[in-house]
Amino acid sequence: MKIKSVLMMLSAAVFMMACDKDENGSKTVDFAGRYNGYTLASCNYFQNMISADETVVLTKNTDGTASVSFTSATWGEFTITDAQATVNGDLCTLSGSGQTQMGMNGNTSTYDCTFTAEIRSQDDARMEFSIPAVMGGMTLTFQTGDAPADLLLAGTYEGYTDADCAMFQNRYTDGESVKLTANGDGSVKVVFESASWGTFTVESATATKEGEEYVFTGSGSVAMGMGGSTSNYDFTLSGRSNAAKDDFSIAFNVPAVMGGLTVTLLPGTAPTTEE
Structure with missing residues (x-):
């Protein structure tokens, strides 16, 4: 019985040491x-x-x-x-x-x-x-x-835009960029200034991680028009990027313009098109 008691005490001591308390x-x-x-x-x-x-x-x-x-x-x-x-x-x-x-x-x-x-x-x-x-x-x-998604997404994304609507498809513009700035509360400010399509601003876009990608969504109003005459139109934003920020898609959708206009920023240069 004494040997058994000693073995039990030794086992308890080893257990306590293993737990490192x-x-x-x-x-x-x-x-x-x-x-x-x-x-x-x-x-x-x-x-x-x-x-x-x-x-x-x-x-x-x-x-x-x-x-x-x-x-x-x-x-x-x-x-x-x-x-x-x-x-x-x-x-x-x-x-x-x-x-x-x-x-x-x-x-x-x-x-x-x-x-x-x-x-x-x-x-x-x-x-x-x-x-x-x-x-x-x-x-x-x-x-x-x-x-944190907002900090990782912050930066300037450069590439080309692909514009599509009911009246045309695949209208490309090189040399475009979108800037994302972390607001400090988990959201990001998104600004897209384009000579072709106007200035899109989302003050507080939601930023989250989904799998291996980071996504951001929001909405705002953009002034668009021709010949100096512009009107304000509501738009929605949906974007995604990998952590390296070299594979991304940032889309601005304006439902009330030309039967539904979507302008998407993509990395690289625009594809060549047949004349």
Whole structure:
């Protein structure tokens, strides 16, 4: 019976160690693993430049420190070999310094960087890489989860427009652009200024992620006409884009014009048409 009791006590002790609890009974954080999320980059020249689908890998060293590896297609390679780890309940904080390889067009240089992190789980973590010598001081903030749709969609989309209505089809115009600006509340402002079709403005378009695409919808009023005489017409907006913003479609539909006019911005240059 005594042997059985001892074995039961040992089993209970192993179980408690496996759960990795502190003296208060709260589960502590095992920081080792792969963290998937997005980055926001800021420096003297720009703010909150977003990059989706980023991954940071943390490895626990034998002395309890953390090895940090972050390879970004946009920002280069970051390595911190011995970040110090502190655990307080369900929060793990890391801090350390290392180096990064950054550059353009295949030409890279090595820069010193510092690293901090606050981790509650692999799905709830925030990390910061600071590079003082780059662009007046650059900071990359990594956050787990999907990139906010409004921030990712913000930017200028350039390409050609395809106009279709009851009176004609496939009327192409090169050199068109649509600008999206994040409003700060999850929505985006959409502005399309066209010499051919007028100025379309949506003050607050809804922005969401659907699968691997980001979509935005809204409505507004556009002044259209000929010979200096214009009238206001209601229109609806529907757009989609991938995270890289190189595959997109932004359509403005004006039901009351020419039996229903739709002007769609697409990437690239207009297809050639037969005369």
